[in-house]
Structures are given as C-alpha cells and as structure tokens.
Amino acid sequence: MKLSINLTDVELAADDLRRRTLSHMAAPLERMIYLGSTRDYNTGLYYHDGLASRFSDEVACEALANCHREAYRQLLGSSIEDLVLQIDSYIRSTHAAPRDFIAAWKSLQPYRVAVPSSTDPLAVEFLCGNVRIALAIWEAHRDDRSRQRPDASPQLLPVR
C-alpha cells in the first residue's frame, strides 16, 4: 500500500515539475542539462528545494530522476538535425557568448556528466558523439553566416 501511495506521489511530483519548471524548457537537451544539475555529485541523489517542500525529499528525488531519464531518452531519440536546433535554442537561453559557449562545450563536454546514472555506456557514447557533431555543424553554420554578415547569429528553425 505504501509503495502505491509513494508512486502516486512521485507521479504527482513529476507532473508538478513538468508543469512549473520543465515547461519553460523547450528542448530535451536543456531539460537534461538542468535536471543533471539538480543531482549531487557526491551522493548521486537529486534535490529540488520547492519540490521537496511540497512533497518530500525522497519523492522529489524519484520524480527528478524519472524526468531526467525521460529527457535523456528524448534526447537519445533526436536526429542530428534536431540536435543542431536544440543547441541553437539552448545557446540563446543561456545568453552566453556563442564563442565562449562553443569553447567550453568542446573542452569540458558538460553533456557527458549530465546523463542519468545506469545508462548503457554505448548509448551514452552515441549521444555524446551526436552532440559533438551537432555542435560542429552549428559552429560551421555560424561561421558561414558571420562571413556573410559579420553581425548575424545563425537563424535556425525553432526546436521541434
């Protein structure tokens, strides 16, 4: 009985998280990076202040983990074309200078540590390879447009 109550709470918490927080993030890439950042690197447990105060630490942790896995699966299923659009949308949302962003992502590869635990290493390698290619394509597009119009940023279609 306790298990079913907890599962319902977890679903409610996950719905709450999707509605209040994740709905503002259009791209799975953005959601995965955000949810990965709510995980404590020392314990592997997720924490979200607002969610924990509405439910409980354990329920919030489980809900965050579920949403994290969901975002990861969606990202894994994205085509490279879609990933390029997601990177474009993410760069815009961070307000970082594109040049700095590209340099940081190329050297630090933050997406590597943002994947959920217990994921298959081959799938993670596949995803990281795709992000690396998409990043290179985004950069090439940006360079092309910069050569055409020095003040322009890449105009890509919205994220699907």
Added chain:
Amino acid sequence: MIQLVLSLLVGLVLVVSLYFFARRAKPSAEGSAQQLRKAKQTLDSLQFGLLPNDLVERIFAREDLEYVFSSAPPDVQALFLTDRKNIALGWVRRVRAAVLELMRFHRGHARLHARLSFSTEIRLALNFAGLLTACHLLQIAFYLRGPYAAPGMVRTAAAAAGRVCLISENSLAFLSVKGVDPLESGAARHRA
C-alpha cells in the same frame, strides 16, 4: 598376475572418471548463483541497453547521414562517419558478446535450473547460431563498407537477438520475483 594388474588399472580409471563426473555434476551453489546473476545482467543489458528499437533505428538512421552530408563541412562529415562506424562496431561487438555469454550460460547451467523442452533447446540453438553468424557478417560489413552497409541485416540480427532474449527471459523468470528485483534497488538507480 597381468590380468589382476589390468583389472586394477581399469578399476582405477573408472574411479577417477566417476570422481570427475561427480565434481562436474555438482556446481557450487555460490558459483551457480553468480552465473545466474551474470546471465540476468547480460539479458538486461541486451534488452534494455542494446536492443530497444528506437536506439537501433537511431544508430543506423540514414536520415542523419543525409543531413550531415548536405549541411556539414568535409571534416565534420569524416568525423561523423568515423563516430558512427565505431558505434556500429561497438554495438555489434556488444550484442555478440552478450549472445555468447547467454549461450555459455544455457549450455552449462540453464538445464540444471529451468525445464527447457527439447524443441525450445533446438530453437534456441538455431537462433544462437544464426545470430552469431549475422553478427560476424555485420562486423565484416561495417569494417569494409561503413555503418550503413547492411541495414536489413541489422534489423534481422536485432529481431533474432530479441527472440533469444525472450527464450532466455523465460528460463530466468524465476529470478524476477514481482516487486523484488535482487539486481536493482530503488536507491541504487539514482546513484551516479
């Protein structure tokens, strides 16, 4: 005298043979549990890590190839092909290794724990053989002609691996007690 020595020798050979047969027929409980556990982990890794349809389709999707070749510079195209080739080879290597592991398990231990029928065993053996051949051919094709060389064979191999998984899953079903999974605890799932 010679007959006595010969009889003693034959007796000794028989006793030694019986000793080795007796040792082989009684695997230790701990060793068996470890092998069952390993087989279950291999099965899980195949079913949930390597064989989900969406992952297989994504890895071998021509859509990505077409997009990269139409919109990326040559160095990125080369990087993409190298990446995908490595992933495809890694995928087929892992599937082959998992199938070999399951085959070893079935050959050595499954009969002691699960009541497989003769027809099931024959079907399993044929599936194993076909799958290993397909994996070998795929490896050669990927090495020689790249990750998009044999999409039909990839689908066939994935489907055959799925069938092997189903049969193996039935023979290991007693390990998955509803609500209690000895290989996975709730807390462990979230640990990095």
